[in-house]
Amino acid sequence: MTAEVGTVRTVRRRPDAQRAVGLGLGALVAVLTLLAPLVLDRSQLTVYILTGTAAMVTIGVSLLMGYAGQVSLGQAAYYAVGGYTAGLLAVHGTPPLLGLLAAPLVAGGLAGLVGIPILRLRGHYLAFATLAFQLILLAIVGQVDFLGGDIGLQGIPQLSLLGIQLMTAQAYAWVTWVGVAVVLLITRNIIASRPGRGLRALATSETAAESSGVPVTRYKIVVFALSAAFAGLAGGIYAFFIGYLAPGSFPVLLSFQFIVMAVVGGLGTLWGPVVGAVVITLIVQTLNDLGTRPGMPSYASGVFSYAVYAILLVVVLLFLPRGLLPAMADLVRRAFGRGRRAPAAAGTAVTVDDSTTRQPPDSP
Amino acid sequence: MLDVEGVSRSFGGVYAVQNVSLSVAEGEVRAIIGPNGAGKSTLFNLVGGHLTADSGTITYSGRPIDGASAHRRAHDGIATVFQGARIFRGMTARENVMVGAQPWTRHGFVAAALRLPRHRSEERAIREQAEHALERVGLADWADREAESLPLGQQRRLQVARALCSQPRLLLLDEPASGLRAGERTALAELIEDLRAGGLTMLLIEHDVRFVARLADRVTVLDLGQVIAEGTPQEVTSDKRVIKAYIGDEDEHARGH
Numbered sequence: 025m026t027a028e029v030g031t032v033r034t035v036r037r038r039p040d041a042q043r044a045v046g047l048g049l050g051a052l053v054a055v056l057t058l059l060a061p062l063v064l065d066r067s068q069l070t071v072y073i074l075t076g077t078a079a080m081v082t083i084g085v086s087l088l089m090g091y092a093g094q095v096s097l098g099q100a101a102y103y104a105v106g107g108y109t110a111g112l113l114a115v116h117g118t119p120p121l122l123g124l125l126a127a128p129l130v131a132g133g134l135a136g137l138v139g140i141p142i143l144r145l146r147g148h149y150l151a152f153a154t155l156a157f158q159l160i161l162l163a164i165v166g167q168v169d170f171l172g173g174d175i176g177l178q179g180i181p182q183l184s185l186l187g188i189q190l191m192t193a194q195a196y197a198w199v200t201w202v203g204v205a206v207v208l209l210i211t212r213n214i215i216a217s218r219p220g221r222g223l224r225a226l227a228t229s230e231t232a233a234e235s236s237g238v239p240v241t242r243y244k245i246v247v248f249a250l251s252a253a254f255a256g257l258a259g260g261i262y263a264f265f266i267g268y269l270a271p272g273s274f275p276v277l278l279s280f281q282f283i284v285m286a287v288v289g290g291l292g293t294l295w296g297p298v299v300g301a302v303v304i305t306l307i308v309q310t311l312n313d314l315g316t317r318p319g320m321p322s323y324a325s326g327v328f329s330y331a332v333y334a335i336l337l338v339v340v341l342l343f344l345p346r347g348l349l350p351a352m353a354d355l356v357r358r359a360f361g362r363g364r365r366a367p368a369a370a371g372t373a374v375t376v377d378d379s380t381t382r383q384p385p386d387s388p
Numbered sequence: 389m390l391d392v393e394g395v396s397r398s399f400g401g402v403y404a405v406q407n408v409s410l411s412v413a414e415g416e417v418r419a420i421i422g423p424n425g426a427g428k429s430t431l432f433n434l435v436g437g438h439l440t441a442d443s444g445t446i447t448y449s450g451r452p453i454d455g456a457s458a459h460r461r462a463h464d465g466i467a468t469v470f471q472g473a474r475i476f477r478g479m480t481a482r483e484n485v486m487v488g489a490q491p492w493t494r495h496g497f498v499a500a501a502l503r504l505p506r507h508r509s510e511e512r513a514i515r516e517q518a519e520h521a522l523e524r525v526g527l528a529d530w531a532d533r534e535a536e537s538l539p540l541g542q543q544r545r546l547q548v549a550r551a552l553c554s555q556p557r558l559l560l561l562d563e564p565a566s567g568l569r570a571g572e573r574t575a576l577a578e579l580i581e582d583l584r585a586g587g588l589t590m591l592l593i594e595h596d597v598r599f600v601a602r603l604a605d606r607v608t609v610l611d612l613g614q615v616i617a618e619g620t621p622q623e624v625t626s627d628k629r630v631i632k633a634y635i636g637d638e639d640e641h642a643r644g645h
Binding site: 210213214217218219220221222224225227228229231232233234235236237238239240246250292 | 474484
């Protein structure tokens, strides 16, 4: 018998092996994602593209809410800003590629400006402020003639890259999912970096983060702008693909949808939002098909889509509070005999953190 | 190194700190003690930059820092260990410590997103410094654990490691021993002694007189927001006013229970 028998030995992580598995999985997912458009039909491609744009926005939501702990109930506003920026520029003869590049810049820039006053708010107050911003924006867009008003902005030309016009939905699918990859890469790089750690720190305690030298106010504004830029890029692609924009395309329900996707997939995870976007889109699509079958009442599809958000959110929060992806990761780990649970999602965004409420009354 | 001159701060017309002056020399360990409600935490927040004084001036390294934000002060070399377990959730112990490197690093979102050379070289330096700080507080074996899963004593040491990772010139500690078990207190005291031997200037806010007796060079005693005594631990513990303030406090405790 050796002396080690009976002592608890912590299972050492093997970063290299994990990294290899991660890279392999990532490569597989990437290849499948890029091959998928070849086998999908036209209507499936539309769903595929809109899943991709939703994933882009949702990755931003996960970064903002999950990692940095800031709530936004108005992410669809920046989706709209990106769409209108790209659409408007293209309608007035700007090369579509420039329009597509301008979309995230304008959305991010606007969010940066809006963020200066509203990011002073926390928790529920911030949630309502972001929601209010979207409502105000939609109301204004509906009144402005050169944006098409309530009727909408029509005749947006097709996107062209390097002089080649993208006419097929396949091409849009590739552009969209390459965009998702870029957004994922940026997010991954930021999370594991000096500013990323600063964001994750301020999600727990702004006071402690500030004392550690994190410029809390500036970081909050930058992450808000960045998540809006992701939404703006998605909106730009949406505008070129659909070719028509109206205030009604960006309802408040869409903002909620992005949050449900992020929470269901796993808030504060990198891939969770993509999983969430895919799962929610598939479920909503299936129920929509069901609801529009002959014999169903006319309100069925509408009821189904609202109900599904509500039920999914409740079920996930009750049984998988950290979201689908962390739950699946746990399952895989357990299957391979590792007892270690995945780290809890950072932030647990919606709870008001004790340190900020206990702050001295006059601190900025 | 740190000069607090006639600083006052009131909440709702009641002075939490009134006309407090003290001066901490380079390399000195200064304890601030006092019964509950003496204004210790207010003073800590004034020096740390979480509160601004109504009147008076705080000078650090020869410059007034009254208008400087907390993160500005961190960049100037003032590091903080909070009373509660102010560790960052959802991050490993190592990542918590790495946050402490903010003051001496520069790269931002663009450099990080694009993995620019500046990001790479700074990350390497941050990692090294964090490793060093974790070893110094004896948490190297726990580096990849979730910070929130550590026991309170280790969370407190983790905060010290985070502060050390900032390469501070002045370390503020707010009741670092509160809530700790006897063994954890001893270990923390040893850590503070070790830092003192390394020449680090410290401002140690503490309720327990015995805890500071062997750690502090000088002790400032606060009661009801005012300085009532200052001197070596021996001088202060034999001071009549100090004894009275503490016994009075304990009387109130006794009545309260």
